[in-house]
Amino acid sequence: MxxxxxxxxxxxxxxxxxxxxxxxxxxxxxxxxxxxxxxxxxxxxxxxxxxxxxxxxxxxxxxxxxxxxxxxxxxxxxxxxxxxxxxxxxxxxxxxxxxxxxxxxxxxxxxxxxxxxxxxxxxxxxxxxxxxxxxxxxxxxxxxxxxxxxxxxxxxxxxxxxxxxxxxxxxxxxxxxxxFALGTLDVEYLGRPAHATLAPHEGRNAADAMTLAQVAIGLLRQQLPRDWHVHGVVTAAGEAPNVIPARAAASYEIRATRAEDLAALRARVEACFRGAAVASGCELRLTRPEPDxxxxxxxxxxxxxxxxxxxxxxxxxxxxxxxxxxxxxxxxxxxxxxxxxxxxxxxxxxxxxxxxxxxxxxxxxxxxxxxxxxxxxxxxxxxxxxxxxxxxxxxxx
Structure with a gap:
């Protein structure tokens, strides 16, 4: 050519x-x-x-x-x-x-x-x-x-x-x-909608659940080995400021230099999401969208x-x-x-x-x-x- x-x-x-x-x-x-x-x-x-x-x-x-x-x-x-x-x-x-x-x-x-x-x-x-x-x-x-x-x-x-x-x-x-070895995780919290002023006590805030999980993961990072990484983005967290969000979603990735470490890292990250579900009273759905x-x-x-x-x-x-x-x-x-x-x-x-x-x-x-x-x-x-x-x-x- x-x-x-x-x-x-x-x-x-x-x-x-x-x-x-x-x-x-x-x-x-x-x-x-x-x-x-x-x-x-x-x-x-x-x-x-x-x-x-x-x-x-x-x-x-x-x-x-x-x-x-x-x-x-x-x-x-x-x-x-x-x-x-x-x-x-x-x-x-x-x-x-x-x-x-x-x-x-x-x-x-x-x-x-x-x-x-x-x-x-x-x-x-x-x-x-x-x-x-x-x-x-x-x-x-x-x-x-x-x-x-x-x-x-x-x-x-x-x-x-x-x-x-x-x-x-x-x-x-x-x-x-x-x-790196890589694992992916799709996260979804399902709560209960309610008017943010008239009846907030009737709601279960899915966006708050996601916030709690992110804080927990942020603190977890302090104790992770240097070659273990966790990062993600929130893809949904409510639609109107005067309605308690009934759904929040995120996409997360975990990385380690050895495939053998992914299982241990995944267990600790998933525990953060589960703890936030308990604290907020929301339902949690965790799925793996692709193979590790x-x-x-x-x-x-x-x-x-x-x-x-x-x-x-x-x-x-x-x-x-x-x-x-x-x-x-x-x-x-x-x-x-x-x-x-x-x-x-x-x-x-x-x-x-x-x-x-x-x-x-x-x-x-x-x-x-x-x-x-x-x-x-x-x-x-x-x-x-x-x-x-x-x-x-x-x-x-």
Whole structure:
């Protein structure tokens, strides 16, 4: 594609067969116009969690036109798909996210992820059987909210997968991704309405219940470990100042660096909400709107192969970061060998979930990053299968 190129193979690649790697890179470049077009099309028509009908269809169509066997509605999710090519003993899945953020569009750059994962699949397809690979691209909706990958994992979509990979655009380069575990909680208090002046004693104030809970959580924070976090917003708390509010609602999140800590943190936070219900005389309803997001666990071998391939392609040196985000790819990493590197897309200091990052996700720098990501992911899969290092064959699991 004019103006966009992928840097060449150096002499020090992770796999010994530079010819295979060069052919894979050429395959990515042969599809550059299609991949960049896919990224820009998804970027221009953002769709939020479980509403990604166009993005799923467009991504699946690119793969289907290249001979992939595509299953729409994978795992019972209408905006998911699974596309497969080859019949080798090592199955590698590339995860294609494509959901956007409400009100912000693709301020997390999932359009880049979808195109990069599709590109890795397209690049490997002609070599799949020769490398001993079964190549899968899994369309994964609802990463921002909804836990799409966790639902697909529970539905068996990742059964038989030996390794799962994806890349995420960012303001810096990483290989080993560290994430918080995340739990969500929807809170609803139901009280009893009454006139605030004529008969306040007949009411049960749901807004007061929410206030009591927030105070309790604020005090609880003083005793929480530094890596345990609680935050939320009130979404309803009455409609008229002269009527005792009969309903109040809020959405809360809890985070910890280890999935094992979520249960303990959740118990303490829920106790705050229950105590406020008792104090106010209101009914409490607590629901979990999505699966918990676990903490990400990198596979060291995959991370090492990816790092070597990224360096061979001339990507910037990676940095190590403390946990700063969450992903439902972490759930996959607890069941399947996985990596989730980040690529710098030249966002000029903008960070994900910022409108400026949304603009950066469809620039020539982002386009080049997605093509390079496709190459690196494909190379890493080839290395894992033993296609260029003397035929290690199926990795030990």
């Amino acid at each position: 004019e103006g966009i190129g992928v840097r060449g193979v150096t002499e020090t690649t992770a796999a010994g067969d530079a010819g295979v790697k060069a052919a894979i890179r050429e395959r990515v470049m042969a599809h550059a116009e299609v991949l960049v077009g896919l990224s820009h099309r998804i970027h221009a028509r953002p769709e939020t969690a479980f509403e990604e009908h166009r993005a799923a269809e467009w991504t699946a169509r690119v793969l289907g036109s290249a001979g992939f066997e595509v299953t729409a509605g994978a795992g019972g999710l209408p905006t998911a798909f699974s596309a497969s090519y080859g019949s080798g003993p090592v199955t590698v899945a590339f995860c294609a996210e494509y959901d956007a953020l409400p009100g912000l569009g693709h301020a997390c750059g999932h359009n880049v992820i979808a195109a990069a994962s599709a590109g890795a699949g397209l690049a490997l397809a002609p070599f799949a059987d020769g490398l001993g690979l079964t190549v899968k691209v899994v369309g994964t909706p609802a990463e921002e909210r909804g836990g799409g990958k966790a639902l697909l994992l529970e539905a068996g979509v990742f059964d038989g997968v030996d390794a799962a990979m994806m890349v995420h655009p960012g303001p810096f380069e990483t290989v080993r991704f560290r994430s 997001y676990l903490d990400f666990r990198d596979d060291e071998e995959l991370a090492g192969l990816y790092a070597a391939n990224a360096a061979a392609l001339g990507r910037p040196a990676p940095v190590e970061r403390e946990p700063f985000a969450m992903t439902d790819m972490a759930n996959v990493s607890h069941a399947v060998r996985a990596i989730h590197p980040m690529l710098d897309i030249g966002a000029g200091g903008a960070v994900p979930h910022d409108p400026a990052f949304a603009a950066a996700a469809a620039t020539p720098a982002a386009d080049r990053a997605l093509l390079e990501a496709a190459v690196i992911l494909a190379w890493t899969a080839a290395d894992l299968a033993g296609g260029g290092d003397g035929g290690r064959g199926k990795p030990s699991l």
